[in-house]
Amino acid sequence: MNHHHDPNPFEEEEVNPFSNGATAPGSKSRNQPLASEVQLGFGQRHDTTVDIPLDTTNDSKKKGKELAAWETDLKRREKEIKRREETVTRADVPVDDKNWPPFFPIIHHDIANEIPVHAQRLQYSAFASWLGIVA
Template sequence: MSYNENPFASSNTLDTNPFDDPVKPSTNDAQLEDLRQREADLERRERELAQKSDNIRKHGRNNWPPFFPLIFHSIQDEIPSASQPLVTRLYQLWLVLAGTLIVNMVACICILASGSSNGGGDLGSSIGYVIIITPLSFLLWYRPIYNGYMKEQALYYYLYLFFGGFHLLFSVYMIIGIPSTGSAGLIQTIQAFSKPSLPAAIVGTVATVGWVVQGVGLAYYYRQIWAHHNAAGHSVEKAKAELASHGAKAYFTRG
C-alpha cells in the first residue's frame, strides 16, 4: 500500500447502492429456442443443398424421369407452397393414369386369351395407348398446369384447360369399354364375367376402377383450376401476349 493512498477511500463508486441485490445475468429462453431453431433450419437447408448438388453431379440439372432424366421436376422447389397440395394431387392422378394404362393393356391380353373375337384389336389399341397417351398426357395437360402454377401465366392455363378437357372425354370413353377400342372398361368387364373368364374380369375390374378414379379426380380438380384461372384474371389476350413475348421455348424453361 502506498503511503499517499487514503485508507478510508472506498473502491466502489458512489453510484452503486451496496444494498441492491447482486445483478444476475439474464437468460431469455425464447431467444435461445429461436436460435436453436435457426441453427436446425440452417443444418436442414445445408443437407437439402448437398442432396441437390449430389443429384446435379449425377444427372445434371434434370431429374425426371428418374431412370432417364430429361426435365427438372420438383413441386417442393418450384411450386408456391399454397398450390403444392393441388399440383401434388394432379401428379398422383397422372401416375394413376400411367398405371391404369398398363393394367388396361394386361386386361386386354386376358381378353384376347379368353377367345374374344375383338381381342386382337383391343390389345393393339391398348399397347398404342401406353406408348402414346402416357407421354402426351404428361406433356399436354400435366406439364402445362405445373408451369401454370409455377409461373402464373395465362398461356399454360389455356393449354391445360384444352388438353385436360380432351383427356376427360377420353377417360369417359375408356370407362365405357366398347369392344375393339382397346379399353377393358365396363362393357368388356361385364362380358368377361358373363363368359365367365375370371382373369379378364378381375383385371378388367381393376382397370375400370382406375379409369373412374383418375377421371373423377381430374374432373374435380379441373373445376378448381378453372375457378383459379378466372380469379387470377387470365385472358386470351394475355395468353397471346405471353406467347409473342416468350415464344414456344418458354414451355421448356423455368422461371
C-alpha cells in the first residue's frame, strides 16, 4: 500500500486555528512560540496591564447620596403607614386578630363566623383536605 497517498487520519498534529501562524492541516511544520509569546494563563500574558481606577471619591459620594435618598424615602413611607394605622384605629374599624396557625399566627381563620351555615361543612372538609395534602 502506498503510505504517501494515504495519510493516517489518527495522526496527531498540533494545530491551533486561533494563532497567527496556524499551520495547514496537512503540513508537518510545527512552529514553536517565541519566549515572549508564551501565555501564562487563559488569555493573560506577562506584559499585560490592568487598569484600576484610583479616584473613588466620586463613586462614594454618589453612593452616599443614593443611601441618603433611600433613607428619606423609607422614613416617609414609615410616617405614611403610621398615619394610616392611627386613622384606622380612630375610626373604630375592627381589626381581625390573626389566629392560624396557632404556633405562628399569620392569617385570620374563622369558619363559624365568616362562612354561611349551609357551606360550613363543605368549607371545613375542603380546609381539612388541604391541610392533609400540605402535611
